[in-house]
Amino acid sequence: MKTRAHAADYYRRMLSAQPHALKRLDAFAKITICSRDQEIPGDPGPAGHWYCVISGAVRRCAVRSDGRRQIVDLMLPRDFFFVSDNQSEATIEAIVEETVLASYPGQRVELLAEREVEFARELRDVAFQSLTRSQSQLLILGRVTALEKVGSFLLSLDGRSSDGGGQVVLPISRYDIADYLAVSVETVCRAMTDLRQRGVITLAGKRTIKILNRSALEDRTSESSIAARSEPEAVPVKYHHLRPHGEALASP
């Protein structure tokens, strides 16, 4: 227990050192250390709870009627999320061992929001960040091929990681990636090896990838990587709903 308490102090200092959106809450933070697959409880109080990921990773899961799991949100360090009991159709679980959360009772957060106008605005910003995160995931899920899905997922991870310098440590397993992207595990694997064989990424261990050819991931992750964008000339955009059914007017 002594080490547990020491660890909490350690992580509290880490929280203070992290730049995140709601620094004003640091004083109220209760440090929680979760083990792998541990569920973050629905809610103890009437006003829900706010959480901030200090280290590790957290997923919000929904189980569909066919028994499949869908990860509808993925929270990484410095992300905030809110848990209340009315939205209990989803379960929230720590993904990796020693996931560390800062938790704040909803009532205290609302009290602070009532008192400090600036904080209320920051809180709204955080809520919008959740929405943006969700819509980014929608865009990834909406992509056509699995190669594109995995590619844009890796890009988004890189963008969310602290350095963002092409070195991406996958915080989650292939199975979780599959449930996040709504594809099968095998497809995730195949997409990764495909990207590796094309020289777009390299794998240093199973969980660490390095992005070599970023533009190949950005554009369309299928096709030859350095597809020359020739013929940019006057494309007839006349009919907006005759959207390019086939492909992005790629020319010979």
Place this chain on the structure above:
Amino acid sequence: MKTRAHAADYYRRMLSAQPHALKRLDAFAKITICSRDQEIPGDPGPAGHWYCVISGAVRRCAVRSDGRRQIVDLMLPRDFFFVSDNQSEATIEAIVEETVLASYPGQRVELLAEREVEFARELRDVAFQSLTRSQSQLLILGRVTALEKVGSFLLSLDGRSSDGGGQVVLPISRYDIADYLAVSVETVCRAMTDLRQRGVITLAGKRTIKILNRSALEDRTSESSIAARSEPEAVPVKYHHLRPHGEALASP
């Protein structure tokens, strides 16, 4: 112009009669009538704008690098949404002719939120409703077969419509449905006729469907509608990530 002004008055009264989440804003509403495909401008002010759909429908679109369109949000009457200029990677457009919006300057909304605590809470609720909407769409997009996607889309529409009594008027074209579900138009059509032939729905006109067999839509929209759930016997649920690759462990 006279009719236009009269129409605005008419819709203002309709707004007052509608039960929505932010009744306190009714006094500040500016009525805007949009024509089909008209874009709701990014932002006139620094604090963005809030909108409430009074009638019609609105889509939030993103265009992917391959030229395809993805609808990342669909706003129906009594839904609120927020538009600011920093999130300008998405465009927001009215879908149907004579879409009517109530708009509120962001600054005025924030002012009211600072002043009235209760309103600030309602505003947060509305933001969470957007998030819930987005995650519901994620669940739909994550479904496996197109039949399931279309089926759960119809169900969600039914749940969002005012009566929710099985009679669903599609507010959007097949093309929009396709871009919302990230499938092709043809697939949407085929799924609809498939559901119709199975007797799960009926079509009264192109844009009005009636849900006949709700459970067939809910459960898994594939399979024979009244699939006897045989063999419900003791399924070994031991390993949680050996998730039912194939299908669900249905219980009696």
Place this chain on the structure above:
DNA sequence: CGGCTTGTTGATTTCGCTCAATGGTGGTGG
């Protein structure tokens, strides 16, 4: 070591995308 997880690859089948054609509708201009 043997259960268990994770990651990977191969073979087969199914499903949805793509291409193509057609009917129906509303608007518009000769």
Place this chain on the structure above:
DNA sequence: CCACCACCATTGAGCGAAATCAACAAGCCG
């Protein structure tokens, strides 16, 4: 008025991508 055009909706044929089924290597820990 009617022909034409854009749009919407639907159906068929063929093909490719991903799910599914199956097998296997590596690591981890009791």
